[in-house]
Amino acid sequence: SVVLANVAAKKGNYGYNAATGEYSDMIKMGILDPTKVTRTALQNAASVAGLLITTECMVAEMPQEAAPAAPDMGGMGGMGGMM
Numbered sequence: 618s619v620v621l622a623n624v625a626a627k628k629g630n631y632g633y634n635a636a637t638g639e640y641s642d643m644i645k646m647g648i649l650d651p652t653k654v655t656r657t658a659l660q661n662a663a664s665v666a667g668l669l670i671t672t673e674c675m676v677a678e679m680p681q682e683a684a685p686a687a688p689d690m691g692g693m694g695g696m697g698g699m700m
Contacts, residue, residue: 620633623640632643643649669675 624632627640630642630644631647633640634643634648639646646682649694
């Protein structure tokens with residue numbers, strides 16, 4: 618929220634570079650977010666959200682706890698001819 622407040626207080630291409638921890642003009646630092654990537658991500662998210670809203674029923678797997686591993690074969694003693 619601190620980063621967001623600092624960026625929102627400025628105008629233009631001002632932003633936060635998480636790699637260096639600096640606030641600066643994103644274009645001058647060479648950090649660009651292609652519009653097509655952002656647009657496509659929003660379109661896909663809206664598509665999935667719309668699908669889930671209009672679906673009457675949805676099937677999903679319930680997470681299951683994995684069974685514990687089988688115990689080792691303790692107490693077998695030395696077996697002749699092995700090592």
